[in-house]
Structure formats: C-alpha cells, structure tokens
Amino acid sequence: xxxxxxxxxxxxxxxxxxxxxxxxxxxxxxxxxxxxxxxxxxxxxxxxxxxxxxxxxxxxxxxxxxxxxxxxxxxxxxxxxxxxxxxxxxxxxxxxxxxxxxxxxxxxxxxxxxxxxxxxxxxxxxxxxxxxxxxxxxxxxxxxxxxxxxxxxxxxxxxxxxxxxxxxxxxxxxxxxxxxxxxxxxxxxxxxxxxxxxxxxxxxxxxxxxxxxxxxxxxxxxxxxxxxxxxxxxxxxxxxxxxxxxxxxxxxxxxxxxxxxxxxxxxxxxxxxxxxxxxxxxxxxxxxxxxxxxxxxxxxxxxxxxxxxxxxxxxxxxxxx
Numbered sequence: 001x002x003x004x005x006x007x008x009x010x011x012x013x014x015x016x017x018x019x020x021x022x023x024x025x026x027x028x029x030x031x032x033x034x035x036x037x038x039x040x041x042x043x044x045x046x047x048x049x050x051x052x053x054x055x056x057x058x059x060x061x062x063x064x065x066x067x068x069x070x071x072x073x074x075x076x077x078x079x080x081x082x083x084x085x086x087x088x089x090x091x092x093x094x095x096x097x098x099x100x101x102x103x104x105x106x107x108x109x110x111x112x113x114x115x116x117x118x119x120x121x122x123x124x125x126x127x128x129x130x131x132x133x134x135x136x137x138x139x140x141x142x143x144x145x146x147x148x149x150x151x152x153x154x155x156x157x158x159x160x161x162x163x164x165x166x167x168x169x170x171x172x173x174x175x176x177x178x179x180x181x182x183x184x185x186x187x188x189x190x191x192x193x194x195x196x197x198x199x200x201x202x203x204x205x206x207x208x209x210x211x212x213x214x215x216x217x218x219x220x221x222x223x224x225x226x227x228x229x230x231x232x233x234x235x236x237x238x239x240x241x242x243x244x245x246x247x248x249x250x251x252x253x254x255x256x257x258x259x260x261x262x263x264x265x266x267x268x269x270x271x272x273x274x275x276x277x278x279x280x281x282x283x284x285x286x287x288x289x290x291x292x293x294x295x296x297x298x299x300x301x302x303x304x305x306x307x308x309x310x311x312x313x314x315x316x317x318x319x320x321x
Contacts, residue, residue, distance in 0.1 A: 001047075002048065002101055002102060002103050002120060002123065002176060003048065003049070003050050003100070003102075004048065004050040004051065004052065004098055004100075004102040004103070005040070005043045005048045005050070005051050005052070005102065005103045005104070005105065006051075006052045006054065006091070006094055006102055006103070006104040006105075007036060007039060007040060007051060007052070007053050007054065007104075007105060007106075007107060008054050008087070008104070008105070008106045008107065008173070008199065009024075009026040009036045009053050009054060009055050009056075009059055009062045009107045010025075010026075010054055010055060010056040010059060010081050011024065011025035011026070011056065011058075011059075012025065012106060012107075012108055012173075012198070012225065013196065013198070014142060014144060014198075014223070014225045015108055015224065015225045015226075016225065016226060016227075017226070017227050017230075018227060018315075018317075018320050018321075019227060019230070019298070019313070019315055019320065021317070022316075023061065024058060024059045024061050024062060025107065025108070026055075026059060026062050026107035026108075027059075027061050027062060027065065028224070028230060029230075029234075029279070029281055029296070029298065029299075030230070030233055030234060030237055031234055031237040031238055031243045031244075031261050031279050032243050032261055032263060032279075033243075034062070034065060035107050035108055035224060035233075036053075036062055036065075036066070036107040037065065037066070037069075037070060038110075038237070039105060039106075039107055039108075039109065039110070040066075040070065040074075042113060042115075042116055043103065043105075043116055044071055044074060046116050046117050046120065048103065049073065049074050049075060050074070050075045050077075051074060051075065051076045051077070052076075052077050052078075052079055052094055052098075052102075053066065053076060053077070053078050053079070054078075054079045054081055054090055055078055055079070055080060055081065056080075056081050057080070057081075057082065057083070063078050079093075079094065086190050086194055086195045086196075086197060087197055087198055087199060087201075087202070088188060088190040088194045088197050088201075088202050089190040089194075091104070091185050091188075091199075091202060092185050092186065092188050092190065094185075095177070095182050095185035095186045096185075096186050098182075099182065099186070100179075100182065101123070101127070101176065101177055101178050101179055101182055102176075102177055102182070103116075103119070103174070103175070103176050103177070104174075104175055104177055104199060105172075105173055105174035105175070106173035106174070106199070106223075108173070108223060108224035108225065109133070109172040109173040109174045109221070109223055109224075110172075110221070110222045110223075110224065110233055110236075111133065111135065111172060111174075111218040111219070111220060111221045111222065112218060112219055112220065113240060115133070115216075115218050116174075118216050118218070119131060119133060119174070119176055119216045120176070122176070122214065122216040123176045123178060126178060126212065126214050127178055127179060128178045128179045128180040128181075128212065129178045129180060129181070129211075129212040129213060129214050130155075130175060130176070130177060130178060130180070130181040130203055130206055130207075130211060130212065130213040130214075131175055131176035131178065131213075131214055131215075131216055132148055132155060132169075132171055132175050132200075132203065132213055132214070132215045132216070133171065133172040133174040133175060133215070133216055133218060133221065134148050134169030134170060134171045134172065134215040134216070134217060134218070134221065135169060135170055135172075135217060135218040135219065135220050135221045136169060136170070136217075137170075137219070137220045137221075138170040138220065138221050138222070138223070139220050139221070139222040139229070139232050140221075140222055140223045140224070140225055140226070140229050140232075141225075141226045141228045141229055141232075142223060142225035142226055142229070144160055145160070145162075145170050145171070145223070146158055146159070146160055146170070146171040146200040147159050147160070147161070147162065147163050147168045147169065147170055147171060148168060148169040148170075148171050148213075148215050149163055149165060149168055150165070150167050150168060150169070150215070153214060154212065154213065154214060155207060155213035155214060155215055156207070157204065157207060157208075158171065158200050158201075158203055158204035158207065158213075159204075169215050169217065170221060171200055171215075171221075172218075172221040172222075172223055173198065173199050173200065173223065175199065175203065178212075180211055180212060181203075181206055181211060184206050184209070184211060185202070188202070188205075222236070227313055227320050230296070230313065231294065231295075231296060231311070231312075231313055234277070234279050234296055235277045235294060238259035238260070238261060238276075238277050238278075238279065239259060239277075241259060243261055244258060244259035244260060244261050245261060245262070246260065246261075246262045247262060247263055247264045247266075248262050248263065248264055248265060248266040248267075248268065248280075250262065250268045250272075251268065251269070251270045251271075251272075253270045253271045254268055254270070254271070254272045254273075254274065255272070255273045255274070256274050256275055257273070257274070257275030257276045257293075258275060258276060259275070259276060259277060260274055260275040260276065260277075260278045260279075260280075261278075261279045261280070262274075262280045263280060263281050263282035263283075264282055265282050265283055266280045266281075266282065266283070266284055266285075266286070267284075267285040267286065268280075268286045269286055269287045269288030269289070269290065269305060270288045270289070271288050271289040272286055272287075272288065272289060272290045272291070272292070273289075273290070273291045273292070274286070274290075274292045275292070275293065276293065276294070277293065277294040277295075278292045278293065278294070278295050278296075278297075279295075279296045279297070280292075280297050281296070281297060281298050281299045281301075282299055283299040283300050284297045284298065284299060284300065284301045284302070284303075285301075285302045285303070286303050287302075287303055287304050287305030287306070287307065288305045288306070289305060289306045290303050290304075290305065290306065290307050290308070290309070291307075291308040291309070292309050292310075293309075293310045293311070294310060294311045295309050295310065295311070295312050295313070295314070296312075296313045296314070297309075297313075297314050298313065298314065298315045298316070299316075300316050301314045301315055301316050
C-alpha cells in the first residue's frame with residue numbers, strides 16, 4: 001500500500017505560460033482550485049494521507065494555500081528547492097528519508113479522475129518496479145513530450161524523440177516508485193550534468209542500469225505545459241461535474257448553458273450568455289450581453305459589454321493568444 005505522495009510543485013521547465021506574472025505555475029486555476037490542489041485531491045480520494053511537497057523559493061503561495069485551505073486530515077511536509085538543487089538530488093534525499101515505495105508526480109500531470117487507482121493496482125503486480133503513466137493519446141499542445149519505448153510489457157527506454165513504434169506511449173510526470181527504484185534513488189549520485197533533469201530523465205537512467213519499468217495505460221494524458229492546455233483541463237473538470245457550481249448572484253436575464261463554474265464575488269451583467277465550459281474566477285467582471293463559451297476569465301479581469309469570447313483565457317492583461 002502506497003502511503004505517501006511526493007508532489008513536485010516547482011514550475012516545470014517545459015511549462016510556458018503568460019499567466020504567471022502574478023502567481024506561481026502550481027497556483028494556476030483549475031475550476032476553483034489551484035492545479036496542485038487538483039492533483040492532490042485525486043490522490044487523497046484513493047487514501048493517500050502523507051505528502052511531501054517540493055516548492056521553490058518563489059512558491060510560498062503553494063505552502064500558504066495548502067496549510068490554510070486544503071483538507072485537514074492530511075500530513076504535509078514541505079521541501080524547499082534552492083537554486084543549487086536538482087530534481088535528482090531532492091528525490092534521492094526524499095527516498096533516503098522515506099525508505100519505502102511512494103508516488104511521485106508533477107503539479108501539472110493530469111489524466112482521467114480514477115487513473116491513480118489503476119496505477120496502484122499495477123504496483124501490486126510489480127511492487128519493485130518503476131510504474132509509469134502513459135497513453136497513446138496526449139491532449140497537450142506542448143511541442144515536446146517523453147515517450148516510453150516498449151519491449152513487450154516492459155519499458156525498454158525513455159526518449160524525447162518522437163518514436164516510429166506505434167506501441168510507444170506518451171508519458172506523464174506521474175509514477176509509483178517501487179522498492180527497486182527507491183533503492184536506486186537512495187544511491188544515485190547527482191553530477192552537475194543532471195541539474196536540468198526531470199523525473200522521467202531519472203527514470204531513463206534507472207532503465208539504462210537494468211531497472212524494471214512498466215506502464216499503466218490511461219485513455220489520455222494532459223501535461224499542462226501551455227496556456228491552451230489549461231483551457232483543455234478546465235473543460236474536462238467542468239464535464240466531470242463535481243465543481244460546476246454557480247456561487248454568485250446573477251441576474252435572471254442571464255442564460256446559463258452547463259457546465260459552468262462561477263466563483264463567489266463575480267459580477268455578471270444583464271443578458272449575458274454563459275456556457276458551455278466556462279469558468280469565472282473570483283473577482284472578475286462580465287459586462288451586459290456578453291457571450292462566453294469554452295472560456296476562462298481570471299481574477300480581476302473585465303469583459304466589456306456585448307463582447308463575444310470563445311476558446312480563450314482572459315487575464316488582467318487581456319486575452320491570452
């Protein structure tokens with residue numbers, strides 16, 4: 001049984017966003033909650049109660065949010081990544097301290113809501129292996145991905161070069177570290193060449209040394225690495241339905257087409273048409289007769305009257321191209 005999750009809440013090197021001028025990458029909104037909380041919610045639902053959250057020097061808002069607003073029945077430890085630390089060295093330190101299998105994931109690694117259960121079931125069959133998450137279909141607009149090259153049931157290699165093999169999987173930054181991989185991390189020395197390595201780079205080194213890796217297949221994966229990916233994620237979360245609520249008073253002339261989420265303290269003008277797949281973050285303002293579809297309007301952003309907005313994120317700096 002996996003008891004602990006290690007969540008890498010530091011901004012991913014691959015995550016390019018125009019929305020982080022006033023918030024950390026892990027705090028970008030996903031239908032009423034930050035990305036990092038959405039990931040942790042899914043792990044909490046399957047019984048994980050112990051968390052190690054890796055934050056950077058500019059991610060104090062992550063710790064403040066989790067300490068003040070997340071679930072009360074979880075134990076959370078924070079590990080600070082300073083400028084001189086690498087992901088491999090931090091994972092090695094965590095493995096030494098924990099010394100048992102654990103789940104590790106990025107703040108921006110999403111798939112369907114029940115996938116972590118499948119990942120844990122695979123770990124029961126392969127308790128010593130590195131259990132990777134992959135799919136033949138990725139929803140991310142990112143230009144670069146990690147791929148798992150298969151040899152039957154096992155992962156032979158991990159590469160960033162698009163493979164010709166139709167059986168290869170696109171991988172997500174979510175994995176169960178079995179006993180063999182934990183022992184590998186405990187003894188892994190992190191030379192300077194590994195400074196920019198990510199989780200899957202460490203997994204590749206493990207496989208090259210003869211380690212065992214397998215893939216748990218998901219219907220789709222979504223690494224949030226572009227602002228368009230955030231729009232895609234919000235659409236999926238709204239479709240799941242559990243957080244599609246209207247929490248502000250709106251005029252009776254407003255037409256709502258579900259699924260829609262409207263946070264508290266949102267101003268909506270007369271005659272607006274909202275939905276489907278619209279998220280209005282706390283503190284935004286929507287003018288009268290505005291039309292919104294498949295759109296995120298962020299905190300303190302203003303949509304002028306009679307404006308039609310489709311397939312777009314709007315911040316205080318305007319539409320995100």
